[in-house]
Amino acid sequence: MTTEDFIIREIQAKDNAQVAKLIRGVLIELGVPKVGTAYEDKATDEMFEHFQKKTSEYYLLEYKNKIVGGVGIAKLDNFEGNICELQKMYFAPIARGKGLGSKLIEKCLEKAKALNFESCYLETMPYMDAARALYLKNGFKNLDKPMGNTGHYSCNVWMLKKL
Numbered sequence: 204m205t206t207e208d209f210i211i212r213e214i215q216a217k218d219n220a221q222v223a224k225l226i227r228g229v230l231i232e233l234g235v236p237k238v239g240t241a242y243e244d245k246a247t248d249e250m251f252e253h254f255q256k257k258t259s260e261y262y263l264l265e266y267k268n269k270i271v272g273g274v275g276i277a278k279l280d281n282f283e284g285n286i287c288e289l290q291k292m293y294f295a296p297i298a299r300g301k302g303l304g305s306k307l308i309e310k311c312l313e314k315a316k317a318l319n320f321e322s323c324y325l326e327t328m329p330y331m332d333a334a335r336a337l338y339l340k341n342g343f344k345n346l347d348k349p350m351g352n353t354g355h356y357s358c359n360v361w362m363l364k365k366l
Contacts, residue, residue, distance in 0.1 A: 206306075211263070211264055211306065212265060218251060218270060222263070232296075233331065234330075258278040258318055261275030264294070272295060272303060274311055276311045276323065280351050285321045287322075288324045289325040292334070323343075327360045
């Protein structure tokens with residue numbers, strides 16, 4: 204298996220159930236709280252619909268017709284300013300450690316620039332070491348406090364990258 208075996212594409216309506224299963228499965232695997240996280244978000248079950256705004260996009264990673272990863276960008280909720288948020292980045296074990304996370308982040312940041320966002324914000328958990336390392340490697344810097352109000356009060360690591 205090489206990275207060429209993985210396909211990056213935009214989400215489609217038919218993908219909702221598979222994406223929700225992937226996200227919740229990864230959250231359970233990592234021991235993430237079910238409250239105050241994406242686990243309980245209504246959007247997790249309606250990812251296609253959630254990312255249909257002109258200021259958003261969600262990309263999937265597919266391997267042998269199975270969704271094994273995804274990440275999106277959308278305007279940061281409850282924030283006055285031209286900042287987007289990197290949202291709902293999850294990968295099944297088969298897709299980890301292959302550089303695919305950086306490829307998807309790069310695709311999201313290209314879209315964010317095309318949409319004229321000035322910066323990209325994200326929230327994660329302190330014990331998600333691989334994710335935090337990936338974000339740092341891709342130019343995100345740690346913040347002292349959250350921006351906007353995403354409703355993910357269990358995520359207490361905040362990062363920002365100027366575009």
